[in-house]
Amino acid sequence: xxxxxxxxxxxxxxxKAAQVTPATLSPxxxxxxxxxxGDQGRRKLTFQHRWVAxxxxxxAVVTVVAGxxxxxxxxxxxxLNPADAxxxxxxxxxxxxxxxxxxxxxxATEPVVHPTPGSTSHPVPLTSDVVPPxxxxxxxxxxxxxxxxxxxxxxxxxxxxPASAAGITNTWCASSDDTRCDLYIVRAGADTAALIIDDAxxxxxxxxxxxxxxxxxxxxxxxxxxxxxxxxxxxxxGEQWFVPTNPQIVFWHPLGVNDAIVEQAVAGATLPAAxxxxxxxxxxxxxxxxRGSDGYHVxxxxxxxxxxxxxxxxxxxxxxxxxxxxxNSLQTSCSEWKIPGYQPFQHCDLSVLVTQSAxxxxxxxxxxxxxxxxxxxxxxGKTIGVLQTRDTFPGG
Amino acid sequence: MGTAMVGRRWSLGGADxxxxxxxxxxxxxxxxxxxxLAMVRLARLLVDDRxxxxxxxxxxxxxxxxxxxxxxxxxxALGYLRTSVVNGSRSVxxxxxxxxxxxxxxADALTAEPADGRVLLAEEHRDVLAALRALPTRQREVxxxxxxxxxxxxxxxxxxxxxxxxxxxxxxxxxDAIAAVLNSEQRGQQ
Numbered sequence: 001x002x003x004x005x006x007x008x009x010x011x012x013x014x015x016k017a018a019q020v021t022p023a024t025l026s027p028x029x030x031x032x033x034x035x036x037x038g039d040q041g042r043r044k045l046t047f048q049h050r051w052v053a054x055x056x057x058x059x060a061v062v063t064v065v066a067g068x069x070x071x072x073x074x075x076x077x078x079x080l081n082p083a084d085a086x087x088x089x090x091x092x093x094x095x096x097x098x099x100x101x102x103x104x105x106x107x108a109t110e111p112v113v114h115p116t117p118g119s120t121s122h123p124v125p126l127t128s129d130v131v132p133p134x135x136x137x138x139x140x141x142x143x144x145x146x147x148x149x150x151x152x153x154x155x156x157x158x159x160x161x162p163a164s165a166a167g168i169t170n171t172w173c174a175s176s177d178d179t180r181c182d183l184y185i186v187r188a189g190a191d192t193a194a195l196i197i198d199d200a201x202x203x204x205x206x207x208x209x210x211x212x213x214x215x216x217x218x219x220x221x222x223x224x225x226x227x228x229x230x231x232x233x234x235x236x237x238g239e240q241w242f243v244p245t246n247p248q249i250v251f252w253h254p255l256g257v258n259d260a261i262v263e264q265a266v267a268g269a270t271l272p273a274a275x276x277x278x279x280x281x282x283x284x285x286x287x288x289x290x291r292g293s294d295g296y297h298v299x300x301x302x303x304x305x306x307x308x309x310x311x312x313x314x315x316x317x318x319x320x321x322x323x324x325x326x327x328n329s330l331q332t333s334c335s336e337w338k339i340p341g342y343q344p345f346q347h348c349d350l351s352v353l354v355t356q357s358a359x360x361x362x363x364x365x366x367x368x369x370x371x372x373x374x375x376x377x378x379x380x381g382k383t384i385g386v387l388q389t390r391d392t393f394p395g396g
Numbered sequence: 397m398g399t400a401m402v403g404r405r406w407s408l409g410g411a412d413x414x415x416x417x418x419x420x421x422x423x424x425x426x427x428x429x430x431x432x433l434a435m436v437r438l439a440r441l442l443v444d445d446r447x448x449x450x451x452x453x454x455x456x457x458x459x460x461x462x463x464x465x466x467x468x469x470x471x472x473a474l475g476y477l478r479t480s481v482v483n484g485s486r487s488v489x490x491x492x493x494x495x496x497x498x499x500x501x502x503a504d505a506l507t508a509e510p511a512d513g514r515v516l517l518a519e520e521h522r523d524v525l526a527a528l529r530a531l532p533t534r535q536r537e538v539x540x541x542x543x544x545x546x547x548x549x550x551x552x553x554x555x556x557x558x559x560x561x562x563x564x565x566x567x568x569x570x571x572d573a574i575a576a577v578l579n580s581e582q583r584g585q586q
Binding site: 006009010019028030259261 | 420421424425427428429432433436437440441446447449450454457458461462475517518520521524525528539540543544550553554557559560561571574575578
């Protein structure tokens, strides 16, 4: 950065701007209803134009300015002026930036094309950043969806999104172009299956591991896992921010259009409060199971799909612990550790795993070490609801 | 209505802040008194001559008046005003290019800096402003909004209707172009 150039710019601007003073300004008055009333096609102007392009009528200048402006019909109380042919329809911004609603309006003037999983006519163009409309329609577009708040630039619209590949229907879209969805916001709820953290939530994946980048980030003080995915099937390359705790929140953005805008908006998003510290869904390997007076103390090491295929995830503490109350009826498939007396998929309670864990990394009785079996965990954030071997939950 | 610092040259609220909604005449008049000077200065930096800048700003206030009912706050109104000024200035520059492609005998006289303006500005400033005039319109707008209005990148992006990335690249290219001109002039003088 050239500091001297910047200094000179500022100094020159100050000097130039200082030539305009209240004393040197032409006398002027603000336009009033009376000034602007009259035929909508030829607006009456009472102030004098000294236009540098004498070839063009002054009214044409006004038309250019007004023609680019958009009426922001942001609430049902406001109506587009049908006589104002120079304006364009509004987008579906909420009624007020200060009071976002939970049921944003949907722009009905043009058909909205939603990309569908597996569709061969995916409308997302992989071009450079799209230029939004050049005049503000109302103010920043504020998304308030399922407890998630995102502020996007003026001129963006928002509308219900398509169902995700995971069958999640609680999806919202925000876009600078109504023919596509630039930012998907997905919330998994109690009535839906918990989302798998390293899967692309939006679109249909064709391969087992299409993750191209991974990092840990923070949004609104909550830990978030960030991934990029390569293009596959009919879905372009995309990036995903995943809030693993309950409620699971996912932001998905198809890369190539409005990347910087979306990244900034997501980084500044607000999130619903996590119900608890535990992830809504996870998978991994048990490291230890012990018994305390308050319950079974379980330590698990996460397993995630990364670009390198590394397990566990590098650069982060990948194990965490939780307590299962003694009176919890949680059970798992003890046969997976080849524990004698248990039939395939026969369940047992965690006390059996306490014994197995105590055998250490190399049991001598022919059973498997405690960390030999992949586990799937589901929780509401505070309480483990399921702790099962992965084979019991195929695809988990 | 809330108060907000939007760049260092516009602040809203303060002693003149009112809580009750104003009709268009009253609201626009209040903003006209508070911001006309700053808007004319902004337009002047973009279009170069004061009279044109005043016309651009007057048009912008006219457009603001027509849109008043749809704007929920002073923040929104000010943003709309600023964008209108920038767009109006851009239209002026576009028309000047059209005029220059079809030269009229009086075109140079109409667009030239008034003599008193040249006298009042120090030479060092004239060099910078000449370099600024040579920039493409987008870069010029970004440079003015960044280094005179001191707007954050996100605000510039919203004003111009472009991405933050485009703001950054335009600012970078504009700075580099101006620096290159100034450096070559410096070498020429040595």
